[in-house]
Amino acid sequence: MSEVIELRDVVKRYGDVVALDGVSLNVNAGEWVSIMGPSGSGKSTLLNLIAGLDTPTSGSILVAGEEVSAMDAETRAEFRRRRVGMVFQQFHLLPYLTALENVMLAQYIHSMADEKEALLALERVGMTHRANAEAAKLSGGEQQRVAIARALVNDPQLILADEPTGSLDAANEATVLELFRELAEEGRTLLVVTHNSEVAEAGDRVVRLHHGRVEDG
Numbered sequence: 001m002s003e004v005i006e007l008r009d010v011v012k013r014y015g016d017v018v019a020l021d022g023v024s025l026n027v028n029a030g031e032w033v034s035i036m037g038p039s040g041s042g043k044s045t046l047l048n049l050i051a052g053l054d055t056p057t058s059g060s061i062l063v064a065g066e067e068v069s070a071m072d073a074e075t076r077a078e079f080r081r082r083r084v085g086m087v088f089q090q091f092h093l094l095p096y097l098t099a100l101e102n103v104m105l106a107q108y109i110h111s112m113a114d115e116k117e118a119l120l121a122l123e124r125v126g127m128t129h130r131a132n133a134e135a136a137k138l139s140g141g142e143q144q145r146v147a148i149a150r151a152l153v154n155d156p157q158l159i160l161a162d163e164p165t166g167s168l169d170a171a172n173e174a175t176v177l178e179l180f181r182e183l184a185e186e187g188r189t190l191l192v193v194t195h196n197s198e199v200a201e202a203g204d205r206v207v208r209l210h211h212g213r214v215e216d217g
């Protein structure tokens with residue numbers, strides 16, 4: 001099923017803080033949308049809500065015609081397992097597991113661990129040579145690439161990536177952008193948060209957030 005995303009008047013408040021202040025946004029299946037905006041403008045909040053990791057204060061979030069916020073916790077977890085690949089801003093790798101084990105753990109959660117497949121995922125981000133290194137001992141850019149590999153193991157139709165190239169050098173950034181282009185060409189929908197205009201322009205369209213609102217134009 002195509003992963004069309006439709007947000008209508010989405011508000012998210014954390015106490016007094018208005019993280020999202022009435023966001024409406026449509027994303028087509030197979031589209032790669034870049035999300036830009038200053039620190040604190042609501043970018044991570046937006047991805048978390050679409051992934052069903054959190055629920056909006058008000059408004060509607062439809063993914064492939066399903067209202068994410070109306071799902072119970074179990075259904076949301078199942079929705080993520082089946083359809084969403086998430087690259088977190090803070091990576092969230094388990095430090096004492098190796099790169100390979102981190103990817104295999106995600107496979108295990110999604111279905112079944114398969115070392116060959118996990119190695120292939122690491123190969124796509126240029127990380128086979130460090131597959132057996134503990135995550136804690138990897139550089140920031142290496143950890144980021146493992147986090148990207150991990151997000152792809154469930155073959156997700158929807159990829160939500162929060163500054164996935166923030167720690168990468170130019171060569172690895174180019175590799176990841178090429179990978180994202182392939183994923184989009186396969187018909188997957190990508191939402192990619194970035195502060196880097198070069199990365200943003202690699203996508204099909206840029207959406208800018210400011211104080212929790214989408215800027216016009």
Ligand SMILES: Nc1ncnc2c1ncn2[C@@H]1O[C@H](COP(=O)(O)OP(=O)(O)OP(=O)(O)O)[C@@H](O)[C@H]1O
Binds near residue numbers: 014042044045
């Ligand atoms: N769990 C939370 N509890 C309270 N406030 C929060 C929470 N999460 C986010 N916020 C606040 O909501 C606003 C938006 O945060 P968000 O993390 O979405 O910003 P961002 O655009 O991703 O910023 P950055 O570029 O720094 O990652 C900020 O003011 C932040 O402090």
Ligand SMILES: [Mg+2]
Binds near residue numbers: 043044089
């Ligand atoms: Mg953020």
